[in-house]
Amino acid sequence: EASTSSFSQTQSSFNMADRTGSVKQQVASLVKSSLQATFPDLSDVEPQVAISAKFGDYQCNNAMGLWSRIRGSGTEFRNPNSVGQALANNLPPSEIIESTSVAGPGFVNINLSTNWISKRINDMLVDGIQTWAPILSVKRAVVDFSSPNIAKEMHVGHLRSTIIGDTLARMFEFSDVDVLRRNHVGDWGTQFGMLIEYLFEQFPNWEDVGNQAIGDLQEFYKASKKRFDDDASFKERAQQAVVKLQGGEAKYRAAWKKICEISRSEFDLVYERLNVHLEEKGESFYNPYIPDTIKELTDKGLVEESEGARVIFLEGFNIPLIVVKKDGGYNYASTDLTALKYRLQVEQAEWIIYVTDVGQQQHFEMFFSAARKAGWLPPAEEKKFPRVSHVGFGLVLGSDGKRFRTRSSEVVRLVELLDEAKNRSKAELIQRLENNGTISDWTDEELEQTAEAVGYGAVKYADLKNNRSTNYVFSFDQMLKNQGNTAVYLEYAHARICSIVRRSNKDIDTLKKTGTITLGHPDERVLALHLIQFAEVVEEACNNLLPNVLCEYLYNLSEIFNQFYTNCRVIDSPEETSRLLLCEATATVMRKCFELLGIKPVFKL
Numbered sequence: 004e005a006s007t008s009s010f011s012q013t014q015s016s017f018n019m020a021d022r023t024g025s026v027k028q029q030v031a032s033l034v035k036s037s038l039q040a041t042f043p044d045l046s047d048v049e050p051q052v053a054i055s056a057k058f059g060d061y062q063c064n065n066a067m068g069l070w071s072r073i074r075g076s077g078t079e080f081r082n083p084n085s086v087g088q089a090l091a092n093n094l095p096p097s098e099i100i101e102s103t104s105v106a107g108p109g110f111v112n113i114n115l116s117t118n119w120i121s122k123r124i125n126d127m128l129v130d131g132i133q134t135w136a137p138i139l140s141v142k143r144a145v146v147d148f149s150s151p152n153i154a155k156e157m158h159v160g161h162l163r164s165t166i167i168g169d170t171l172a173r174m175f176e177f178s179d180v181d182v183l184r185r186n187h188v189g190d191w192g193t194q195f196g197m198l199i200e201y202l203f204e205q206f207p208n209w210e211d212v213g214n215q216a217i218g219d220l221q222e223f224y225k226a227s228k229k230r231f232d233d234d235a236s237f238k239e240r241a242q243q244a245v246v247k248l249q250g251g252e253a254k255y256r257a258a259w260k261k262i263c264e265i266s267r268s269e270f271d272l273v274y275e276r277l278n279v280h281l282e283e284k285g286e287s288f289y290n291p292y293i294p295d296t297i298k299e300l301t302d303k304g305l306v307e308e309s310e311g312a313r314v315i316f317l318e319g320f321n322i323p324l325i326v327v328k329k330d331g332g333y334n335y336a337s338t339d340l341t342a343l344k345y346r347l348q349v350e351q352a353e354w355i356i357y358v359t360d361v362g363q364q365q366h367f368e369m370f371f372s373a374a375r376k377a378g379w380l381p382p383a384e385e386k387k388f389p390r391v392s393h394v395g396f397g398l399v400l401g402s403d404g405k406r407f408r409t410r411s412s413e414v415v416r417l418v419e420l421l422d423e424a425k426n427r428s429k430a431e432l433i434q435r436l437e438n439n440g441t442i443s444d445w446t447d448e449e450l451e452q453t454a455e456a457v458g459y460g461a462v463k464y465a466d467l468k469n470n471r472s473t474n475y476v477f478s479f480d481q482m483l484k485n486q487g488n489t490a491v492y493l494e495y496a497h498a499r500i501c502s503i504v505r506r507s508n509k510d511i512d513t514l515k516k517t518g519t520i521t522l523g524h525p526d527e528r529v530l531a532l533h534l535i536q537f538a539e540v541v542e543e544a545c546n547n548l549l550p551n552v553l554c555e556y557l558y559n560l561s562e563i564f565n566q567f568y569t570n571c572r573v574i575d576s577p578e579e580t581s582r583l584l585l586c587e588a589t590a591t592v593m594r595k596c597f598e599l600l601g602i603k604p605v606f607k608l
C-alpha cells in the first residue's frame with residue numbers, strides 16, 4: 004500500500020512549477036545577472052558558485068577565469084581582484100544576500116541574509132518539504148536497475164543495483180522527473196531451451212504442477228545444465244526447444260512463462276522486503292524489434308562481417324561489438340541497442356540510466372558509442388540530452404576481503420540475508436528495551452516494524468553511504484552499530500529529535516503556522532544553513548548519480564544538530580518556539596532523506 008513517492012498526494016496546494024530552485028541555483032542566477040551586466044559581450048560565461056568553506060556562505064569563483072580571457076584586450080580592469088569587485092557590485096539587489104566581500108584574486112564571498120534563511124525554513128514548514136525539491140533539466144528518465152536473470156541466482160550485485168537504482172529513482176521522482184523504473188530481467192536466450200526440456204522431462208504434467216513443487220530454480224538450472232552437458236540427445240532436444248520457443252509455439256511459450264513466473268515470485272520476495280517497486284520489461288520484450296535495429300545499423304553502414312559474426316567496430320576499443328552471433332542469434336548487445344532505441348523513440352526518455360556492477364562498463368561504453376555512431380544520441384562531450392549513463396558499482400566483499408559468500412552455501416540468498424538483518428536488529432532492540440525497562444511500552448507490531456525499518460535500513464545505508472564505485476565489506480556487526488555513520492545511529496538521531504518535540508507538549512502544527520524562527524546563536528545559523536542546502540544536495544546527487552552525497556549530508560545534519568542541541572537549550576528556554584521549529588525542520592529534512600534512501604523513519608527507539 005505504501006507508495007514510493009507520495010509527496011504529491013500528501014501535500015496540499017503547492018504546485019511543483021512554483022519551486023524556487025536550490026539556494027545555490029538562486030545565488031547562481033544572481034551571479035549570472037551580474038556577469039551579464041559586467042561583461043555584456045561574454046554571454047557564454049556560466050556562474051561558478053560553490054559553498055564556501057571559510058569566509059561567507061557561498062563563493063563566486065568567476066573572476067580569475069574572466070581575467071585570463073580579458074587581460075591585454077584593453078580592458079578597464081586592472082587585475083582579477085577588480086573583476087571580483089565589479090561582479091560583487093553588480094549583483095542585483097535581492098533579499099537573499101546580506102553582504103559580500105572580495106578576497107585575493109577576486110573570489111567573491113557571499114553572505115546570505117539570516118532573515119531570509121529563517122523565512123525559507125518557516126515557509127518549508129508550512130508548505131511542505133516538496134517546496135525544496137530541486138529543479139532539474141530532465142523531464143523523463145529511465146532507470147534500468149535490479150534486472151536479475153530468470154532461473155539464475157539473484158546475487159548481491161543485483162541487491163546493490165536494486166538499492167542504488169531505487170534511490171536514484173526516488174531522488175528523481177522527488178524532483179518531479181517522470182521516472183520509468185525498468186526491470187530489464189534476463190528472460191530470453193538459449194538457456195531456456197534446456198530449462199524447458201528439463202521441465203518436460205521432470206514434470207510430464209508440468210502444466211498442472213504448482214510452482215512450489217518445481218522447487219528451487221537455481222538447483223533446477225544446475226541440474227538441467229548437467230543434463231545438457233552430459234547427454235547429447237537432451238542437448239539436441241534443448242536446441243530444438245529454443246527454435247520452437249522463438250517460433251512462438253504455444254506449448255513452449257507456456258513452459259517459458261511458467262519458468263519466468265517462478266523466478267519472478269522469488270524476486271518479489273526481495274522487492275517486498277526492500278519496498279522497491281519496478282516495472283518489468285525483460286529482454287524478451289525487445290526481441291521482436293531486434294531485426295529492425297540491425298537493419299537500421301546495417302543500412303547506416305555500421306555493421307561488418309567478422310569471423311562469421313556481424314559486428315560494429317568502434318574507435319577506442321580493440322574488440323568489435325558483436326550484434327549478431329555466428330549462429331545467427333542475437334545477444335546482450337543487440338538487445339540493449341534495441342531497448343535503447345525503444346526508450347528514446349517510443350518512451351521518449353531523455354536520460355537513460357543503467358545500474359550494474361563496474362564489470363559491465365565496457366559493454367555499456369561500447370553500445371553507447373554504437374548508438375552515437377547511429378545518430379541516436381548527441382556526442383558525449385556536448386553533455387546534452389538525450390543522454391545515457393552507466394552507474395557502475397563495486398563488489399560486495401565478505402569480512403575476509405573476498406567476494407561475499409555465506410557460511411553455509413556459496414550463494415548468498417538475498418531473502419535470508421535481509422531476514423537476518425531484521426532478526427538481528429530485533430534481538431538488539433528487545434535486549435535494549437529489556438535493559439532499560441521500557442519493553443512494556445511496545446506492542447509486538449511496533450517491535451516488528453521498527454526491527455524491519457532499522458534492519459533493512461541498515462543494509463541499504465551500508466551500501467549507499469560508500470561511493471558506489473568502490474568495493475565495500477558487508478558486515479552485520481558494522482552496519483547495525485548504533486554509533487558512527489550507520490542507519491541505526493541516524494534512526495536514533497531522528498527519534499530523539501521527535502521526542503524533544505513531543506516532550507515540549509506544544510502543538511507543533513500550530514507553532515508552524517504562528518511561530519517564527521530567529522537565528523540568534525551561531526550554532527542555530529549553522530544548522531539552518533545546512534537545512535536550506537538540502538535541495539542542492541539532492542540536485543548534486545541526481546546530476547552525478549551519487550547517492551552517497553545524500554548520505555553524507557544526512558550524517559552531517561545529525562552531527563550539526565547535536566552541536567546545536569549541546570549549546571542551545573530548547574525546552575523552557577526563551578527561544579523555545581523558534582528552537583522547536585528548528586528541531587521540527589531538522590526532523591522533516593531527515594525524514595525526506597530517509598525516504599529518498601528508501602529507509603523507513605522510526606519515531607521512537
Ligand code: ARG
Pocket residue numbers: 147149150151152187188189339342357358359
Ligand atoms: N541481467 C543483467 C545481469 O544480471 C543486468 C542487465 C542490466 N541492464 C541492461 N540493460 N543491460 O547482469
